[in-house]
Amino acid sequence: MSSLFSNVYPPSAFYFKVVFGTTLGMTDTSFQEVSGMSAEIETETVVEGGENRYVHTLPKGVKHPFLELKRGIAPLTSPLVVWCKSVFELGFIAPVVAQPIVVQLLDEKQLPLRVWSFANAYPVKWEVENFGSTKNEVAIEKIVLSYTYSNRLI
Template identity: 55%
Template sequence: MSGEYFELGYPPSAFYFSVGFVLGVGATGIQVPDASFSEVSGIGTEMETEAVVEGGENRFVHQLPKQIKHGNLELKRGIANANSPLYKWCKSTLEGEFIKMIEAKSVLVKLIGGNKQILRAWEFHDAYPVKWDVEAFNSTKNDVAVEKIAFAYTYSQRIR
């Protein structure tokens, strides 16, 4: 393969990425970065199928498309301070006792190449926090205290 093929970012490295929260309509809204994240997972879509057996035919089963499903988008980072907009959004949503309406936002995840060009990007529409975990503290290790936040979303799309 030519060197040009690899210069285009294929296969891309998975360690250089950014996460932003979009205020406004679509990816053209204002992207608000928060803290750095150490891990992003849950980017994926799956089509559910329904098995239909044809009467009198035992050699195969028809798999008919049913609906699209996806898991939660999960972000990991060092525990942020109380001034973080993401912290405030999570606290309001998960500890607000449904006094206020849940505020949904778009989450934008970008995979970035070595020259700081955006190689891939995904937008998760109408996202809101559904789980907020703090990983275990351990007195025998000198690790960073990590929080993991899971987001439900209506749908996602790859925009690049």
């Protein structure tokens, strides 16, 4: 597929890259799945005195779900594992360090088609999925991140 058609057809969702602020633009490891890239406006219902036909729905602010990353269990030397260990295993003796995260949807030439940035992200959950003696699958870890806001850059 040429780059001419990349702008015509919707991009595939399987070729992407996640970059963390502490890895200086290098990819830590491949991820199986990224989810939680959405924004929603919180609303407040206000009843107007004397008007019974409707209520006003007013915007309050934007909320974001957690960003979830899934991948095969990485070695202890992975920058993401080091970051998660510092948050979950040091008993808060050191401050939690937030960092920017960028998710890029790539084309066949490894060029970004779409880019999302997530500001001030930090891990809030680190989970290893179930092991099963009847499974023939890779052991998966899931890292759940909170962030303050996101932007779509491209």
